[in-house]
Amino acid sequence: xxxxxLEAPYGPYRDxxxxxxxxxxxxxxxxxEEAELFPRELYGxxxxxxxxxxxxxxxxxGAGEDALLPLVGIEGLLWGGTTGVVAGLGSHGIALPxxxxxxxxxxxxxxxxxxxxxxxxxxxxxxxxxxxxxxAGVRTRAxxxxxxxxxxxAKMFITxxxxxxxxxxxxxxxxxxxxxxxxxVVERGTPGFEVSRALKKTGWRxxxxxxxxxxxVRVPAGNRIxxxxxxxxxxxxxxxxxxxxxxxxxxxxxxxCLADAIAYAREREAFGRPIARFQVIRHKLADMATExxxxxxxxxxxxxxxxxxxxxxxxxSAAKNFAARTAESVCREAVQILGGMGYMRExxxxxxxxxxxxxxxxxxxxxxxNEVIVRWGLGLQ
Numbered sequence: 001x002x003x004x005x006l007e008a009p010y011g012p013y014r015d016x017x018x019x020x021x022x023x024x025x026x027x028x029x030x031x032x033e034e035a036e037l038f039p040r041e042l043y044g045x046x047x048x049x050x051x052x053x054x055x056x057x058x059x060x061x062g063a064g065e066d067a068l069l070p071l072v073g074i075e076g077l078l079w080g081g082t083t084g085v086v087a088g089l090g091s092h093g094i095a096l097p098x099x100x101x102x103x104x105x106x107x108x109x110x111x112x113x114x115x116x117x118x119x120x121x122x123x124x125x126x127x128x129x130x131x132x133x134x135x136a137g138v139r140t141r142a143x144x145x146x147x148x149x150x151x152x153x154a155k156m157f158i159t160x161x162x163x164x165x166x167x168x169x170x171x172x173x174x175x176x177x178x179x180x181x182x183x184x185v186v187e188r189g190t191p192g193f194e195v196s197r198a199l200k201k202t203g204w205r206x207x208x209x210x211x212x213x214x215x216x217v218r219v220p221a222g223n224r225i226x227x228x229x230x231x232x233x234x235x236x237x238x239x240x241x242x243x244x245x246x247x248x249x250x251x252x253x254x255x256x257c258l259a260d261a262i263a264y265a266r267e268r269e270a271f272g273r274p275i276a277r278f279q280v281i282r283h284k285l286a287d288m289a290t291e292x293x294x295x296x297x298x299x300x301x302x303x304x305x306x307x308x309x310x311x312x313x314x315x316x317s318a319a320k321n322f323a324a325r326t327a328e329s330v331c332r333e334a335v336q337i338l339g340g341m342g343y344m345r346e347x348x349x350x351x352x353x354x355x356x357x358x359x360x361x362x363x364x365x366x367x368x369x370n371e372v373i374v375r376w377g378l379g380l381q
């Protein structure tokens with residue numbers, strides 16, 4: 001079932017991303033999943049195709065500030081069959097916004113254009129080994145020392161962290177749980193900054209994910225993004241877009257697994273006829289299609305409001321939770337319909353079913369999203 005929301009003016013860009021994925025990603029998806037890494041050269045190819053700049057200002061090499069554009073791009077890129085590649089290619093989508101929101105003109109021109117051109121890789125570092133969704137618990141600290149800040153601490157689960165050339169790091173510059181947070185850009189090669197280890201994951205395997213360490217790292221004061229204490233407001237803006245991206249991954253994942261299940265059901269025969277002719281399979285597909293359509297329409301409704309400038313954290317959280325549940329449900333049924341093939345790594349449904357599990361965890365767990373819904377949507381403090 002096609003939704004009107006997928007058509008003009010965003011349909012052509014979605015198609016561009018899908019063709020890129022089918023040409024540049026899908027033929028290598030299994031290989032990159034097994035290697036737990038995709039070639040760095042893919043950033044340059046994505047930039048040349050006009051993908052990395054989606055949603056960013058033209059003044060810094062972007063395609064224009066349309067918040068819906070990168071979300072639509074996710075729908076197309078996921079047809080490559082690996083969420084990890086999409087997440088890795090898109091890590092700048094959460095690393096650069098704090099710079100654009102808080103940074104001065106010199107910082108924007110120094111950090112943003114090389115990333116959008118595919119020449120440098122950017123990552124965002126928020127989560128810590130002992131601090132996940134509760135950012136008030138951030139312990140990485142930055143202390144002013146003349147014209148530098150000295151950073152000490154660690155960050156965990158950082159997408160593109162292994163090969164990032166610049167990392168937008170949230171650190172504590174004051175004791176106030178929220179008002180004491182500040183962003184810094186830490187560049188690769190800075191003494192004391194290192195990748196502690198590459199992390200192995202159940203899903204999103206083709207994206208590199210790192211634990212980072214900061215030991216007396218001296219960061220120039222010119223790499224502080226915004227005034228001290230300004231980090232929390234920028235982070236909340238970031239969360240809204242990141243959570244929407246995960247929600248779009250949810251309905252796109254479901255859409256692809258549904259398509260694969262339909263194709264298999266038409267071809268696979270049992271007891272002398274295609275399994276698509278058995279009522280139990282037909283009704284499974286009907287339920288999967290209904291869940292996918294409902295999720296997609298909710299996501300678009302919420303995304304359009306955010307793109308129009310509304311701050312609606314409860315609605316964004318609801319969309320993310322609903323999409324996470326839909327992705328897991330539809331993927332599970334797709335694997336069941338594919339049977340043994342659905343359990344093989346060569347199957348796109350197998351890969352996406354593993355990837356889908358992260359949607360209820362990344363960007364804030366479902367439990368945290370429920371708290372946002374209760375507080376900001378229902379008014380229960």
